[in-house]
Amino acid sequence: MNAVNFKTADLNLFRVFVTLLEEKNATRAGERLGLSQSAVSHALRRLREMVGDDLxxxxxxxxxxxxxxxxxxxxxRTALKLLETAVTAQKFDPAVDHHTFTIATGTYISYVLGPLIAERVLARAPNIQIHFRGLYTGMTEDLDTGSLDMVIGCFESIPGRFTHTRLFEESGVWVLRKDHPAMAAGVDYDTLARLPRLGVKGGDDDPDRTSAGHLGLRRIISWGESYALGDNPYQPFSVQDSFSAMNMVSRSDMTCILPRRLAEMAATRGKVAMIEPPNAPPPTPFGAVLRATDGPDSPNAWLLRLCQEAARKI
Structure with missing residues (x-):
């Protein structure tokens, strides 16, 4: 885009651009904007000519x-929000405003943090909806384009265009079924190391990438390896999540590492016994990732504060 083009630019073209980013469909974008599909296509063509890219x-x-x-x-997106704020001079008010949030996270986070978030939303924000969905390849791009508001998890690396806020920490603990034969003799670490091991993976082994191919959020998909016990353990099975692992361990002679809070809940119900790991590594941090352009008065900033408050009660 050159200076002459921008001086004569129609700012409505950028409204179409941002809506297309979110909807990924010209018809749906037109419905949101009150425009026909042909009008959306015409606006996109003009913007392509201005920017010099297919977009x-x-x-x-x-x-x-x-x-x-x-x-x-x-x-x-930020420019349009600033213009909207300047015109309306209103801040997001969760007590009266209607808004829908989408959070990508794992089942474990939904299990331990979800109820605490829900009770606060139901008590304070009657017109707010929150949809949890699983972690998935492509979520970085959706976070970029605004169709995803937040990602919660543990990460190896976070691109600079996002912010990361730590919510809580979690450690691991070895578990085996309550009536496991090894329990009668008293389980020592040598015995534990010889038991069949159940592996737990957190999903896709590949780092998340955008359609453009550059690296996005790189999440930690398994942190059980940091609790290694014994050399070359016999691992006949692996599963995709801690809940499946808990069920399999409670009905077999296998052992595995589970998140401590989940293990404590299962132990309270008499499903498993917990064994503290030797030389335990530091706890794993779980945090929330947002776009760096989400301002302190934005709906997403309110959602983050709510998550922080909920996490303090875990």
Whole structure:
């Protein structure tokens, strides 16, 4: 885009651009904006000419932003929000405003943090909806484009265009079924190391990538290896989540590492016995990731404060 083009630019083109980022479909974008599909296509053509880039390409799940589109996405979205704020002079009020949030996270986070979030929303924000969904490949791009509001998990690396706020820490503990034969003789670490091991993975082994191919959020998919016990353990099975692992361990002679809070809940119900690990590594931090452009008065900033408050009660 050159200076002459921008001086004569129609700012409504950027409203179309941001809506296309979120909807990934020209028809749905037009419905939101009160425009026909042809009007949306015409606006996109004008913006493409101005920027000198295709901005979107067609994919199996709809329109996918190009690398150039992702570069200008946050700036365009922030500029429109600033204009809206200047005109309306209103802050987000969760007590009266209608808003829908989408959070990507694992089943364990939904289990331990979800109820605490829900009770606060139901008590304070009657017009707010929150949808939890699992972690998935492509969530970085959805966070970029605004169709995803927050990701909660543990991460190895976080791109600079996002912010990370620590919510709580979790450690691991060895578990085996309550009536396991080894329990009668008293389980020492040598015995524990010889038991069949159940592996627990957190999902896709590949780091999350955008459609442009650059690295996005790289999450920790398994932290059980840091609690290694014994050399070359016999591991006949692995599962995708801690809940499946808890059920399998409680009905077999296998052992595994589970998140401590989940293990404590299962132990209270008499399903498993807990064994403290030797030389336990430092706890694993779990945190919330948002776009760096989400301001302190934005709906997402309110959601983060709510999550922080809920996490303090875990």
């Amino acid at each position: 979107f390409i067609r994919g199996q799940t709809g329109l996918r932003p190009t690398p150039r589109a992702l570069e200008i996405a946050d700036t365009a």
